[in-house]
Amino acid sequence: MHPMLNIAIRAVRQAGNIMTKYYEKMDSIESKQKGYHEFMTYVEKETRYQMIAIILKSYPQHTIITTDNNTMHTGDQHVQWIINALDGSINYIKRLPHFSISIAIRIKGRSEIAVVYDPIRNELFRAWRGHGTQLNGYRLRGGMVRDLEKAILSTNCSFKMNPNASPYIKIIEKIFTQCADFRRHGSVALDLAYIASGRIDGYLAINLAPCDFAAGELLIREAGGLVTDLTGSHDYFYNGNFVSGNVRIVKALLAHIRVK
Incomplete structure (x- = not known):
């Protein structure tokens, strides 16, 4: 497996652990005191921080781009990690179990690695350019509907x-x-x-x-x-x-x- 794919998987899984931990606390006193939106923002920041820390530990020279094209860490522009720490924030607030964490790695303007993780269902989708797409280790081939x-x-x-x-x-x-x-x-x-x-x-x-x-x-x-x-x-x-x-x-x- 590509070493950067390994790091991407580690980052989304660690972020998913944080996210599911707080998901169970959505109705806690702490979340009600902060307000649901503020609580969700706190969780998103914590998961993003964890993802960035894992990436930079292995690749401190790379660039990391987060939500809304904000560059959190500027390094080698030839290698960009595009991360989304919480895609589906409204679902998260409402405790609708459909949200995800994603990472794409682009090298010299071309997407090379992708990971999308659903922490609630423990479904990890991953792709490596030229090596196909997998879901929890099983090869995917897309839909067959023609009409x-x-x-x-x-x-x-x-x-x-x-x-x-x-x-x-x-x-x-x-x-x-x-x-x-x-x-x-x-x-x-x-x-x-x-x-x-x-x-x-x-x-x-x-x-x-x-x-x-x-x-x-x-x-x-x-x-x-x-x-x-x-x-x-x-x-x-x-x-x-x-x-x-x-x-x-x-x-x-x-x-x-x-x-x-």
């Missing part, structure tokens, strides 16, 4: 109307009538891991940050899936717009997006 009308899709859209979301809502409305159903789980990284495992057939999102999808997109590609932006190009790291699934599902989604 959009049979596909279960997911999105990051909250369906809460606002002026900026209006064009995207129209796209969702159009595709909704063509697919089997839509889901919105609240953790982008887990949704993308589910694309890689075939639990979800397609994903459509806008305005994502790299920490949201950097790990998931490699999981999908190494499982045989396709990732593009809304135009079918590969600029999603720069514009944050994201379409994924197997080749036929992505082509069908892009065809509907392009129709005015």
Whole structure:
């Protein structure tokens, strides 16, 4: 196994231990005194600190990028660790057991390693470029659904109307009538891991940050899936717009997006 993959796995597992410990204390006196949002922020900071400490102990010269593209440690820009210490914070606050921790390692602008960890289900998705995607040691090959009308899709859209979301809502409305159903789980990284495992057939999102999808997109590609932006190009790291699934599902989604 790649040594950096080993460190990434160690970091997400240690962070997961912290997160599940506090998850059980969500209704404690301490959390109520702090307020649920403040308590969640405290947990996220502690898990992030633990992840960074583990990474820098082995690779002190590397750069670490966290949520919202903040650079917590600036080192060798050729090697970047993109981490998300808690993806699905609202679910965490509500004790809805669907959230994740993720790490993507990019070397010279190319994703090489990805880990997405669900600490509640103890499911660890991992990918190493050229070596495939695995879930708890078992190889994943993505979904086999070929037709959009049979596909279960997911999105990051909250369906809460606002002026900026209006064009995207129209796209969702159009595709909704063509697919089997839509889901919105609240953790982008887990949704993308589910694309890689075939639990979800397609994903459509806008305005994502790299920490949201950097790990998931490699999981999908190494499982045989396709990732593009809304135009079918590969600029999603720069514009944050994201379409994924197997080749036929992505082509069908892009065809509907392009129709005015």
